[in-house]
Amino acid sequence: MSEQEVKNLEEIFEARIARDEKIEPKDWMPEKYRQTHIRQMSQHAHSEIVGMLPEGNWITRAPSLRRKVALLAKVQDEAGHGLYLYSATETLGISRDELYEQLHSGKAKYSSIFNYPTLTWADMGAIGWLVDGAAIINQVPLCNTSFGPYARAMVRVCKEESFHQRQGYEIMLTLCNGTEVQKEMAQDALNRWWWPSLMMLGPTDDMSVHTEQSMKWKLKRKTNDELRQQFIDQTVPQADILGLTIPDSDLKWNEETGHYDFGEIDWDEFWQVVKGHGPCNKERLQTRVNAWENGQWVRDAALAYAEKQSERKIKKAI
Amino acid sequence: MDKKDLIQYIETIADNSLILGQRMGELTGHGPTLEVDIACTNISLDLFGQVRSYFQYAAQLSNQEISEDDLAFLRQERAYKNVLLVEQPNRDFAYVIARQFLFDHYHFLFLKHLQNSEDETLAAIAKKSIKEVSYHKRFSSDWIIRLGDGTEESKQKIQTAVDDLWQYTQELFEPNEAEKAAEEKHIGVDIVSLQAEYTQNVGKVLQEATLTQPDLKFFQRGGKKGIHTEHLGYLLSDMQYMQRTYPNMKW
Ligand SMILES: [Fe+2]
Ligand SMILES: [Fe+2]
Ligand SMILES: [Fe+2]
Numbered sequence: 001m002s003e004q005e006v007k008n009l010e011e012i013f014e015a016r017i018a019r020d021e022k023i024e025p026k027d028w029m030p031e032k033y034r035q036t037h038i039r040q041m042s043q044h045a046h047s048e049i050v051g052m053l054p055e056g057n058w059i060t061r062a063p064s065l066r067r068k069v070a071l072l073a074k075v076q077d078e079a080g081h082g083l084y085l086y087s088a089t090e091t092l093g094i095s096r097d098e099l100y101e102q103l104h105s106g107k108a109k110y111s112s113i114f115n116y117p118t119l120t121w122a123d124m125g126a127i128g129w130l131v132d133g134a135a136i137i138n139q140v141p142l143c144n145t146s147f148g149p150y151a152r153a154m155v156r157v158c159k160e161e162s163f164h165q166r167q168g169y170e171i172m173l174t175l176c177n178g179t180e181v182q183k184e185m186a187q188d189a190l191n192r193w194w195w196p197s198l199m200m201l202g203p204t205d206d207m208s209v210h211t212e213q214s215m216k217w218k219l220k221r222k223t224n225d226e227l228r229q230q231f232i233d234q235t236v237p238q239a240d241i242l243g244l245t246i247p248d249s250d251l252k253w254n255e256e257t258g259h260y261d262f263g264e265i266d267w268d269e270f271w272q273v274v275k276g277h278g279p280c281n282k283e284r285l286q287t288r289v290n291a292w293e294n295g296q297w298v299r300d301a302a303l304a305y306a307e308k309q310s311e312r313k314i315k316k317a318i
Numbered sequence: 319m320d321k322k323d324l325i326q327y328i329e330t331i332a333d334n335s336l337i338l339g340q341r342m343g344e345l346t347g348h349g350p351t352l353e354v355d356i357a358c359t360n361i362s363l364d365l366f367g368q369v370r371s372y373f374q375y376a377a378q379l380s381n382q383e384i385s386e387d388d389l390a391f392l393r394q395e396r397a398y399k400n401v402l403l404v405e406q407p408n409r410d411f412a413y414v415i416a417r418q419f420l421f422d423h424y425h426f427l428f429l430k431h432l433q434n435s436e437d438e439t440l441a442a443i444a445k446k447s448i449k450e451v452s453y454h455k456r457f458s459s460d461w462i463i464r465l466g467d468g469t470e471e472s473k474q475k476i477q478t479a480v481d482d483l484w485q486y487t488q489e490l491f492e493p494n495e496a497e498k499a500a501e502e503k504h505i506g507v508d509i510v511s512l513q514a515e516y517t518q519n520v521g522k523v524l525q526e527a528t529l530t531q532p533d534l535k536f537f538q539r540g541g542k543k544g545i546h547t548e549h550l551g552y553l554l555s556d557m558q559y560m561q562r563t564y565p566n567m568k569w
Contacts, residue, residue: 083352301469
């Protein structure tokens with residue numbers, strides 16, 4: 001293809017997106033669009049899978065049968081999200097094995113929030129309420145993103161995430177209506193998860209790269225700071241209902257802006273965790289690598305069996 | 319049937335689902351593939367769903383003097399009546415599948431007959447559960463075949479697991495007092511009569527998997543009378559942790 005031809009195709013492509021048309025896997029797309037989507041979508045898929053671990057940590061210890069069933073179902077939903085996000089990413093011409101390899105080698109990132117430990121049962125409440133809550137704010141705009149498979153996956157995912165968020169909040173509510181020790185457990189969980197949840201919305205706008213391109217492709221519709229403000233405005237009244245205190249002495253309602261003002265985020269901590277030095281980075285990645293390596297003989301067996309079966313079929317047909 | 323005896327019978331049935339559900343729940347997030355991970359979690363979910371139905375019924379029989387959670391979380395180790403098979407640990411995926419397979423084939427036949435129980439609630443629970451369990455049985459049997467007829471390594475691993483766990487299968491067909499009493503009243507299943515069909519069904523799958531059916535003279539038993547392997551205590555200390563540490567609270 002000549003340079004001019006590529007340029008024409010690019011123009012047609014950008015015009016389609018501007019008209020709100022969906023881009024499908026078989027459509028022509030610029031290489032940069034493909035690569036950006038592989039990166040973002042696989043990062044999202046990895047986050048779902050690694051995100052199973054902190055909550056999976058409490059499945060065997062859930063305090064009641066009802067809670068155990070709900071937690072199992074929730075973690076299973078996250079596996080399902082991972083599955084359709086991986087499948088959607090594969091439509092861009094990369095295999096699942098390559099995607100896993102990128103995760104296991106540390107080349108691909110996943111959401112840093114999952115590098116914090118789950119220490120008490122209240123963390124199951126706080127994660128549902130805050131982490132799924134922040135995820136929804138990040139993801140709802142993606143239901144209208146330009147790449148068709150991603151947009152459709154997001155519609156499905158967001159429905160389930162909002163169910164998770166309500167479920168998490170309900171755990172918090174039960175704790176806050178419970179005994180003193182339960183209330184303390186809830187407050188402690190909020191104290192530990194609040195700031196990392198704010199960081200989930202991404203670095204501040206002045207520190208964040210490739211936002212403009214992402215806006216054009218509808219991979220991003222609002223800036224990180226806008227999303228963060230939306231999250232805080234939505235969450236503070238919910239904490240009030242619980243009777244919990246958000247661990248930020250600068251937090252207060254601003255009549256003029258119609259938003260909450262809030263304190264300084266510790267971006268050093270954020271970058272430290274992103275760079276692999278959070279409390280559980282090594283453990284989370286090692287757990288994924290172990291699951292993969294311990295499963296190698298199982299996947300080999302399934303493949304060998306499938307091959308034998310298709311040979312048998314061919315022989316029968318002859 | 320005396321309510322107390324009926325509750326004992328319900329525990330004998332439900333404890334198998336409870337303990338196996340707990341074991342399968344340990345695997346969530348650690349499966350060999352994402353699809354298998356989801357399937358194992360699903361089995362765990364189904365089993366806990368069944369446990370809730372059984373224990374809610376038992377709670378009702380006790381006039382709500384005990385709750386489903388009391389039954390699940392607050393009994394002493396010796397009061398759990400599950401068979402030894404289901405409490406065996408997740409040594410590797412071969413053990414997971416072999417344990418599931420050996421239990422599913424029993425579970426399916428058991429529920430098939432429990433559907434005819436003169437106790438309507440138990441019959442209804444069986445009717446609902448058997449659909450789930452026939453899926454479990456297909457899943458575990460398919461994997462037995464894949465692993466058996468897969469690679470040399472997988473064949474050896476699954477054969478070892480089947481050989482090791484076979485010693486716990488005899489207990490499935492040996493009724494405890496509650497099971498005998500329930501059977502006499504046409505509420506329970508005559509489990510002795512299930513063994514021939516079980517051995518045949520399991521044998522068929524093992525054959526397709528090119529595996530050898532173990533031929534043992536000595537079997538381990540005791541779970542149904544509360545004499546467990548050393549593994550159960552650790553499982554319970556995890557499972558009971560919250561209820562024991564924070565007594566009398568709502569979650
Ligand atoms: Fe998710
Ligand atoms: Fe997500
Ligand atoms: Fe979620």
